[in-house]
Structure formats: structure tokens, C-alpha cells
Amino acid sequence: MTEEITREKWLLSRRQFLKGAALAGTGAALAKAGIFDLTPARAQGTTHFLPGPTADYQVYTMCEMCVWRCGVVAKVRNGVVEKLDGNPNHPHSLGNLCARGQSGLMMTYDPDRVLAPLMRVGERGSGRFRQATWDEALDFTAEQMLRIKDTYGPQAMVFSSTHNLSQPLFENLLNAYGSPNYGTQRSLCFNAMVTAHLLTYGIQEPARRYDGMKYIILTGRNLMEGISTSETRQLMQVISEGAHVVVLDPRFTKTAAKAGEWLPIKPGMDLAFHLALINVIVSENLYDRNFVNNYTVGFDELAESVKPYTPRWAAELTEIPEATIYRIAHEFAAAAPFAFAHPNWRTSNFVNSFQTERAVAVLNALIGICPEQGDCIFPEEDHVGLGSPPQPAYPRISAQRLDGVPWKYPLVPLKLGVFQEIRDNILTGQPYQARGWFFSRQNPIMSLPDQAKTIQAFEKLEFIVSVDIILNDSSWYADVILPEATYLERYDPVLAVGNRVFIRQPVVESLGEARSALWIYRELGRRLGLQDFFQYVDEEDYIRQQIAPFGVTLEHLKQVGYFDVPREKKSGERTWDTPSGKVEIASETLRRAGFSAVPVWEAPPEPPAGRFYLLTGKVGQHTQFATQNNAYLTEVDYHTHDLWMHPSSAAERGIRDGDRVRVVSDVGEVEITVWVTEGIRPDCVYMAPGFGHTSRGLKKAYGRGANASRVHVTYTDPVSGGQALTQTFVTVEKA
Numbered sequence: 037m038t039e040e041i042t043r044e045k046w047l048l049s050r051r052q053f054l055k056g057a058a059l060a061g062t063g064a065a066l067a068k069a070g071i072f073d074l075t076p077a078r079a080q081g082t083t084h085f086l087p088g089p090t091a092d093y094q095v096y097t098m099c100e101m102c103v104w105r106c107g108v109v110a111k112v113r114n115g116v117v118e119k120l121d122g123n124p125n126h127p128h129s130l131g132n133l134c135a136r137g138q139s140g141l142m143m144t145y146d147p148d149r150v151l152a153p154l155m156r157v158g159e160r161g162s163g164r165f166r167q168a169t170w171d172e173a174l175d176f177t178a179e180q181m182l183r184i185k186d187t188y189g190p191q192a193m194v195f196s197s198t199h200n201l202s203q204p205l206f207e208n209l210l211n212a213y214g215s216p217n218y219g220t221q222r223s224l225c226f227n228a229m230v231t232a233h234l235l236t237y238g239i240q241e242p243a244r245r246y247d248g249m250k251y252i253i254l255t256g257r258n259l260m261e262g263i264s265t266s267e268t269r270q271l272m273q274v275i276s277e278g279a280h281v282v283v284l285d286p287r288f289t290k291t292a293a294k295a296g297e298w299l300p301i302k303p304g305m306d307l308a309f310h311l312a313l314i315n316v317i318v319s320e321n322l323y324d325r326n327f328v329n330n331y332t333v334g335f336d337e338l339a340e341s342v343k344p345y346t347p348r349w350a351a352e353l354t355e356i357p358e359a360t361i362y363r364i365a366h367e368f369a370a371a372a373p374f375a376f377a378h379p380n381w382r383t384s385n386f387v388n389s390f391q392t393e394r395a396v397a398v399l400n401a402l403i404g405i406c407p408e409q410g411d412c413i414f415p416e417e418d419h420v421g422l423g424s425p426p427q428p429a430y431p432r433i434s435a436q437r438l439d440g441v442p443w444k445y446p447l448v449p450l451k452l453g454v455f456q457e458i459r460d461n462i463l464t465g466q467p468y469q470a471r472g473w474f475f476s477r478q479n480p481i482m483s484l485p486d487q488a489k490t491i492q493a494f495e496k497l498e499f500i501v502s503v504d505i506i507l508n509d510s511s512w513y514a515d516v517i518l519p520e521a522t523y524l525e526r527y528d529p530v531l532a533v534g535n536r537v538f539i540r541q542p543v544v545e546s547l548g549e550a551r552s553a554l555w556i557y558r559e560l561g562r563r564l565g566l567q568d569f570f571q572y573v574d575e576e577d578y579i580r581q582q583i584a585p586f587g588v589t590l591e592h593l594k595q596v597g598y599f600d601v602p603r604e605k606k607s608g609e610r611t612w613d614t615p616s617g618k619v620e621i622a623s624e625t626l627r628r629a630g631f632s633a634v635p636v637w638e639a640p641p642e643p644p645a646g647r648f649y650l651l652t653g654k655v656g657q658h659t660q661f662a663t664q665n666n667a668y669l670t671e672v673d674y675h676t677h678d679l680w681m682h683p684s685s686a687a688e689r690g691i692r693d694g695d696r697v698r699v700v701s702d703v704g705e706v707e708i709t710v711w712v713t714e715g716i717r718p719d720c721v722y723m724a725p726g727f728g729h730t731s732r733g734l735k736k737a738y739g740r741g742a743n744a745s746r747v748h749v750t751y752t753d754p755v756s757g758g759q760a761l762t763q764t765f766v767t768v769e770k771a
């Protein structure tokens with residue numbers, strides 16, 4: 037039985053919620069702005085049963101306020117989500133949620149949500165839409181996608197998506213459709229880290245173990261603000277137990293504040309610092325001989341190549357004293373096996389970031405990656421063989437990829453891609469012209485560098501469709517917007533964390549006509565003639581097929597929130613998934629592609645006189661470009677959307693705290709308020725990402741702060757394909 041949510045009940049529930057949350061007055065609907073009517077309507081065809089609006093209950097599910105996916109216990113009163121707590125059974129939350137996770141209910145109750153399909157009626161970018169039925173919006177979308185496929189070939193349709201649990205279904209759609217063109221946030225984030233660790237260890241993302249750690253080097257990994265609840269807690273725990281943490285960052289972040297040592301390194305010089313650590317550890321025989329001899333290849337080549345990279349050499353480049361570098365090399369090696377250099381996360385900083393990540397990976401190998409502890413840098417151990425609906429093979433794709441992989445970027449993993457290159461090739465029309473773009477909960481206008489170029493690329497397209505929850509800046513340019521239900525309203529595919537499988541399930545009924553991605557892609561697939569790729573009756577049927585191999589019922593999973601899969605015991609000699617089967621200190625793959633086989637110094641560009649490095653980096657209150665309209669998080673924004681500037685640099689320009697300034701790069705300019713602080717090097721300024729939204733469909737976020745993507749210049753690391761986000765140089769003057 038399905039509980040019908042009437043308009044009256046929803047309005048009543050929402051009023052109660054807003055009252056309880058002291059948020060009355062924040063509910064201005066877009067309808068009031070005359071843009072479109074957001075009349076809530078009953079979600080049709082939902083297959084789950086939930087208690088009615090008067091029942092009090094709690095539901096186990098997973099957070100989606102960032103990609104860490106903490107376990108959540110959602111508490112509902114009077115049909116409204118009242119409180120979100122961390123699920124103690126989930127290894128990512130360990131009973132806690134960060135501020136974003138706790139504020140997640142405001143994503144569901146955001147008055148700016150899109151609650152019905154929308155179709156553009158005004159000029160593209162005018163933000164004028166009309167409400168449509170699902171049938172009308174899906175039929176039109178399918179018609180346009182089929183027209184593009186028939187006229188220009190499937191490669192003329194670009195797809196792009198964020199990292200989310202329904203992403204495999206989106207990828208299923210694009211693969212079945214037959215397009216090779218897929219853009220993700222990966223090249224704007226962690227391409228350098230993943231590519232370097234694949235080439236060194238054969239693993240994409242090394243897991244980290246903190247128990248007993250005594251020495252940790254963080255190179256721009258700001259765990260106190262780029263929060264991953266469990267890992268952030270683990271770091272805090274080992275700090276409280278006396279671990280020495282060294283933070284290299286040109287900015288005094290909250291992680292730097294908690295560290296034992298903050299080194300305000302010159303931007304782009306982290307590579308020199310790590311090469312110097314390697315130099316000392318190798319030349320003074322401080323490395324783990326047993327591990328290096330038995331489990332690695334290429335040590336001798338490294339030993340020869342790092343000879344010039346002395347602490348004295350690195351001191352000039354990094355502006356960190358020679359003695360400090362030398363001391364850290366000794367302390368780090370002495371603390372092994374209870375030490376590691378964090379592999380980092382967003383590593384798209386400079387065009388030399390791949391080399392920096394290779395140096396980090398090799399440094400860990402030299403100290404034996406903690407073999408006595410079972411490794412602190414290690415691959416995820418468990419592979420849970422989830423079931424899936426049957427489907428035919430994908431059509432063969434012969435067209436070149438617009439992102440240049442592999443014809444321009446031979447070593448970028450196909451899965452990572454080079455998103456910014458797709459945008460640039462839409463503009464040039466080379467090697468062929470793209471005609472359509474389908475993005476799923478992604479905001480390329482904000483996330484890609486050089487916003488003006490992205491808007492020009494949008495203008496060249498014949499059709500744009502977006503799946504989203506709110507009317508973000510890129511959806512503002514779409515022809516069709518398909519409204520997705522929030523993570524508190526929908527099912528997603530299950531997620532295995534280690535050997536434990538978790539469910540994301542509806543906590544409350546969907547508002548309006550918002551639907552799950554599982555439903556949207558199946559319905560669109562059917563209209564595209566791709567129904568054989570979406571063989572599930574509904575969301576619950578999809579999950580039942582996923583968990584079928586384990587003899588667990590969906591009812592049990594919904595009630596408990598997870599189930600465990602027995603661990604397989606590993607046996608035999610330790611090997612790595614690399615061509616040599618060992619940790620590759622020297623990589624023949626790199627050599628064959630024309631790059632240095634061992635980590636090597638590559639000087640990053642430096643700003644000309646009068647210009648600053650423009651730094652970017654996370655704040656604890658927000659996730660990328662997606663949370664700035666959240667009513668709770670907005671209340672705790674403090675200097676988050678200001679430009680950080682050192683007092684000496686400000687004084688030279690007659691700039692005072694709170695002044696408005698103009699930040700100008702080679703591709704654009706923004707106006708922003710200055711925060712004068714000693715927490716940044718004098719040669720740098722810093723802007724948080726995600727502010728300066730241009731969509732008027734985001735009432736709270738619109739116009740607040742400035743948008744860094746307007747000034748970011750597009751530079752791509754030639755090995756990993758990562759966008760070098762800190763390689764933009766700007767002038768700052770009073771507005």
C-alpha cells in the first residue's frame with residue numbers, strides 16, 4: 037500500500053518543519069518569482085510503503101551530502117525528517133555526521149527544489165521554463181537524443197555526471213546509447229593521485245590505516261575541512277595520541293591548525309620537498325631494505341636519479357629551511373612502519389601534480405608501507421560480488437573520445453577521462469562536433485575552469501538535458517530538466533563498504549513529482565529502445581537482483597540497514613596489479629609512453645611580478661558547488677566566500693579588511709570581499725569553490741561570493757589529465 041501525500045499534508049508538514057527549524061520565511065517558491073509553477077504533486081508509482089505523516093519512526097540510509105556516504109539514522113516526526121544522526125554500524129560515519137550531513141534534510145526541504153519536469157520556453161540561459169508532465173519531458177528528451185544519434189552518430193551526444201550511487205545506471209545509459217564521450221569531476225579532482233598510484237601500486241585509491249600511526253605527512257589534504265567523517269576522526273584521534281602531523285600548505289587551514297607542524301610551502305613545490313625526502317632516505321640508507329629488495333622494481337634507477345635533489349636544492353624552491361627538510365626525512369624514516377605520506381585526494385594543482393603524486397607513492401614504498409601492520413597504504417581488500425539485472429553487450433564504439441584519451445593523453449585511465457578537454461573540443465568542433473549534452477547532477481558551468489568557455493560551448497549545442505534536484509547554474513541553460521528525488525526520498529543501488537553492504541532507501545515520500553535516477557534512466561532507456569539494458573520492474577526489484585547472491589531479503593536489509601558478506605581469506609605471496617607484479621618505483625609503462633620512469637623534477641610555472649597564485653580548497657561547511665543553497669549551512673558561513681589575502685600584500689595595495697576588490701586573470705575577472713589574514717603566504721590569495729552562483733533559481737546561493745571558475749585558466753597535466761587548479765595567476769586591486 038502506498039501512502040498518498042496530498043498537497044495539504046505536505047504543506048502542513050512543511051509548515052511544521054519550518055516552524056520547528058525556525059526557518060519560517062525561507063520558503064519563497066520559484067513560482068513567486070514568476071519563473072514557473074512548482075505545485076507539489078503526488079509521486080506516482082512508488083513501490084515502497086512508509087508510515088503516514090503522523091507516525092514517528094526512524095530509517096537507516098546513507099548520506100549524500102558528499103561522496104563519503106556515511107551511514108545515517110533518519111528520524112521522522114509528523115511525516116517530516118526532523119533529525120539525521122550517524123549510523124554507528126557504518127564504517128564511514130562511526131556514529132557521526134559532519135555539519136553537512138546533519139544539514140542534509142534541508143536539501144529535501146529546500147524551497148528552491150525542482151519538483152516537476154521543466155521544459156525551456158525562453159532563450160537558452162534566460163531561465164524561463166514551463167512545467168511539463170514526465171511523459172512529455174521524457175518523450176521530448178528521447179526524441180532529441182535519437183535525432184542526434186541518427187543524424188550525427190551517438191558520439192555527438194556528450195554525457196557527464198558526478199560521483200553518486202546511481203552513476204553506474206547513468207553509465208549504462210551512455211554505453212547502451214553508444215557514446216564514448218563521458219565527463220566526470222575526476223580530472224578536476226584526483227586524476228593525478230589515481231594515475232600515480234595505478235602506475236606505482238596497481239591500485240586506484242589507496243586506503244589509509246591510522247591505528248598506531250606516529251608520523252603523517254599531508255600535502256594539501258585538508259582533512260579537517262575536506263571532511264570524510266571517519267578518516268577525519270581517525271586523524272584527530274592519532275593526533276590526540278601524540279602522532280606528529282606535518283602539513284604542507286600555502287594556507288593555514290584548519291588541518292594546519294591541528295597539526296604538529298605547518299610548512300607554508302611555495303605553491304607547486306611539493307614535488308621538490310618529496311624528492312628531497314627521497315634523496316635523504318635513499319642516500320643515507322634509511323629505507324626498508326627488505327621491502328625494497330623483495331617487493332619493488334627500479335630502486336637503483338631512482339637512487340641515481342634523486343642524487344641532485346638534496347635538501348639544500350629543495351630549500352630554495354620550497355622556501356622551507358634545508359634543516360627542516362632533512363629533519364623530517366629522518367623523523368619520517370625513523371617512525372616507520374608507523375608513518376605514511378598521505379596519498380591525498382584533490383591533486384589537480386599544477387601541471388607537475390602527477391610527478392608529486394608519484395613521489396608520494398614512491399616515498400611510502402621506500403619505508404615499506406608498514407608491512408608489519410598489514411600496510412597503512414593498501415588496496416581495498418574486499419570485493420563483494422553484487423548481482424545485477426541481465427543485459428546484452430554494449431554496442432561497439434569506434435569514434436574517438438572528445439577528451440583526448442588515449443590519442444592525446446595515453447596514460448589517463450579511460451575511466452577518469454579529461455573533462456575540460458571535452459568542453460574545449462565542443463568549442464573547436466574537433467575531431468568532430470558534439471551536438472548534445474546530458475548531465476546528471478553536475479554543474480559544469482561552476483566546476484570547469486574558464487566559465488566563459490563553458491557557456492560558449494553550451495551555446496553551440498542543439499540539445500541539453502539535465503537530471504537534478506535544484507535548478508543549478510548549468511541546468512539554467514538546459515532545454516529539459518528532469519527532477520530527481522533527494523537521497524532521503526529514494527532508493528539507489530546498494531553500496532558495499534569493505535564486506536558490509538548498505539542500503540539507501542526512502543525516509544519520506546518524494547515531494548512533488550521528483551523521481552529516483554533508477555526510475556528516470558529506465559524510463560528514458562525504454563523510450564530510446566534500450567529497455568534490454570534496464571531489466572528491472574522498479575527500484576526494489578533492482579536491489580533484490582543486486583542482493584540475490586547473498587540470501588538476504590530486501591525487507592531485512594531495509595530494517596537493519598546493512599548485511600555482512602563473509603570475508604575470503606587471502607593466501608599466498610603478496611603481489612601488486614602492475615605489469616611486474618611488484619611496486620613499480622620505476623615504471624616501464626611510463627618510459628614507453630615517453631615520460632620519466634621514476635619521479636623527476638618538473639618546475640611549475642610561477643606568477644609574473646605583481647600577480648598572485650590563486651589557491652583553491654575546501655571549507656568544512658560545503659561540498660563543491662552543491663550545498664550553497666542549504667539554509668542551515670548558509671547560517672554557518674564565516675569568511676567562506678571571501679578572498680584571503682596576507683596583510684603585507686593588502687597594505688601594498690591600500691586594501692583593508694572587508695574592502696571589495698577585483699580579481700583578474702587571463703580569462704576573466706570577479707569582484708569579491710577581502711578577508712585580510714596572516715593565514716596565507718604573501719604571494720597567494722585564496723577563494724573557496726562553489727560560491728558566486730549565477731542561477732536565479734537558487735535564492736540563497738545566487739550572487740553570494742564570487743565564482744572562481746570565472747578566473748580559473750585551463751591547464752592540463754599531460755600525464756594524468758588533471759586540471760591544474762592552482763596554476764592561475766591573478767592581479768588584485770580595489771574595486
Ligand code: SF4
Nearest residue numbers: 099102105106134137
Ligand atoms: S562526510 Fe559529512 S557530508 Fe560526507 S557523507 Fe559523511 S556526513 Fe555526509
